[in-house]
Amino acid sequence: MRHGWHAHNRFTLLPESKRFLPAMFTAIEQAQHYVFLELYLMASGTLADRVIDTLTQAAQRGVHVALLLDGYGAMGLANADRWRLHQGGVALRFFNPLGFHSLARHLSRDHRKMTLVDGQMAYVGGFGAVDAFLNAWYEIAVCAQGPVVTDWETLFRHLWVSRMTRDYLIDKPAMTLPASRADTQYPMGKMRGRAMDGRGYRYQAIRRSLHQRVDGTATRLWLCTPYFVPTFTLRRRLARAARRGVDVRLLVPGGENDHPGVRYASQRFYHALLKAGVRIFEFQPSFIHAKFVLADNWSSIGSCNFDHWNLHWNLEANQEVDDPQFAKQVRELFERNFATSDEVDAAAWASRPWPQRAKEWLYGTLDSLVTRLK
Numbered sequence: 001m002r003h004g005w006h007a008h009n010r011f012t013l014l015p016e017s018k019r020f021l022p023a024m025f026t027a028i029e030q031a032q033h034y035v036f037l038e039l040y041l042m043a044s045g046t047l048a049d050r051v052i053d054t055l056t057q058a059a060q061r062g063v064h065v066a067l068l069l070d071g072y073g074a075m076g077l078a079n080a081d082r083w084r085l086h087q088g089g090v091a092l093r094f095f096n097p098l099g100f101h102s103l104a105r106h107l108s109r110d111h112r113k114m115t116l117v118d119g120q121m122a123y124v125g126g127f128g129a130v131d132a133f134l135n136a137w138y139e140i141a142v143c144a145q146g147p148v149v150t151d152w153e154t155l156f157r158h159l160w161v162s163r164m165t166r167d168y169l170i171d172k173p174a175m176t177l178p179a180s181r182a183d184t185q186y187p188m189g190k191m192r193g194r195a196m197d198g199r200g201y202r203y204q205a206i207r208r209s210l211h212q213r214v215d216g217t218a219t220r221l222w223l224c225t226p227y228f229v230p231t232f233t234l235r236r237r238l239a240r241a242a243r244r245g246v247d248v249r250l251l252v253p254g255g256e257n258d259h260p261g262v263r264y265a266s267q268r269f270y271h272a273l274l275k276a277g278v279r280i281f282e283f284q285p286s287f288i289h290a291k292f293v294l295a296d297n298w299s300s301i302g303s304c305n306f307d308h309w310n311l312h313w314n315l316e317a318n319q320e321v322d323d324p325q326f327a328k329q330v331r332e333l334f335e336r337n338f339a340t341s342d343e344v345d346a347a348a349w350a351s352r353p354w355p356q357r358a359k360e361w362l363y364g365t366l367d368s369l370v371t372r373l374k
C-alpha cells in the first residue's frame with residue numbers, strides 16, 4: 001500500500017481502556033452500514049462477551065460486520081464463542097491458522113489492531129479482546145476521522161481476501177465486503193496523518209519510517225514499548241541521537257509485566273544506552289502494553305512493539321500523526337507516565353547484582369537464538 005499523508009483529519013488520543021473501550025463500543029452501536037474489526041488477541045471472557053454481544057446486535061440490525069482474527073492470537077476464543085459470532089451474523093475469518101505449514105509461515109502473524117466503522121472512523125492501538133485490557137494493562141488508542149480512514153479500510157479489505165486468511169467455515173468464501181463509504185476528500189479537521197503498515201521482512205515501511213524519524217528528530221525521541229528487544233540498527237540510531245543532544249527516552253514495563261524473560265532480555269541493552277545518554281523509565285502502576293512514539297511533532301500509535309520479532313515476522317499497523325497540537329497531547333501523556341515510573345540510574349545500574357546479570361545473559365542468549373529463526 002502507498003503510505004500517503006492526508007491532510008484534514010481529526011485524531012483523538014484515547015489513553016487507557018476506560019476511554020477507548022466505551023468510545024469503540026458506542027461507535028459500533030451507532031454503526032449504520034458496516035463494522036470491520038481486526039485483532040491479534042481475542043480470548044473468551046468478559047470483554048470478549050461484550051464484543052460478541054455488540055457485534056451480533058449490530059449484525060442483527062442489518063449492519064455488515066466482519067471480524068478478522070489472527071489464527072494463533074485467537075486460540076483462546078472458545079468454539080462456543082466462534083459459533084455465537086457466526087450464528088449472530090458476524091462474518092468471521094482467521095489469518096494464517098495453524099496447520100501443516102513451514103515454521104516461517106507459522107511465525108507470520110497478524111498483529112494489527114483496528115476497529116473501522118462506516119468509513120467514518122478508525123480506532124487504532126495495541127488493544128485486544130482479552131480481559132487484561134479491562135483494567136489490568138495500561139493501553140492507549142487513537143480515533144482517526146477524515147480522509148486517512150480510507151487507507152485503514154484498504155488495509156483491512158486486502159487482508160480479508162488474502163490467500164493467508166480462512167473463513168470460520170473452512171469451505172466458505174470470504175463475505176464480499178460492502179462498498180466503501182469512506183471519502184478521501186472529507187475534511188474532518190486540520191491534522192496530517194497516514195496509516196503506516198509493515199509486513200515483516202517482506203515489507204518494512206514501518207521500520208523505515210521510525211528510523212527516519214530517529215535520525216531526523218531535532219528535540220526529542222520518546223518511545224514506549226512493552227517489549228524492548230530492538231534490532232541492532234535501532235539501538236545504534238537511538239544511541240546516536242542521544243549523543244547528538246536529542247532528548248531520547250524509553251518508557252518500558254517495570255516489575256509488572258507478562259513476560260519477565262523478555263524484560264531481562266531488554267535490560268541487557270540498558271548499560272550501552274544509558275552510557276550514550278538515553279534515559280530509561282520503568283512504568284510502575286501496572287503492566288504498560290501501549291506502543292507509541294514521539295519525535296518532534298510526529299507521533300505514531302498502534303500495534304508495533306518496534307522489537308526485532310514484530311518487525312521481522314508480523315503484520316503491523318500504526319497511525320502516524322504530524323501535528324503540533326496532537327504531539328503536545330502525546331508529550332503530556334508521556335510526561336504523566338514518566339512521573340509514575342522509576343528512572344533507571346546509570347551508576348546504580350552499573351553495580352547491579354550478579355543474579356540480575358545472569359538473567360540478562362540467559363534470556364538475552366535465548367532472544368538472540370530466537371531472532372535467528374528463519
Ligand SMILES: O=P(O)(O)OC[C@H](O)CO
Binds near residue numbers: 041111126226258305
Ligand atoms: O503481542 P502484543 O504486543 O499484542 O502482546 C501480546 C501479549 O504479549 C500476550 O502475552
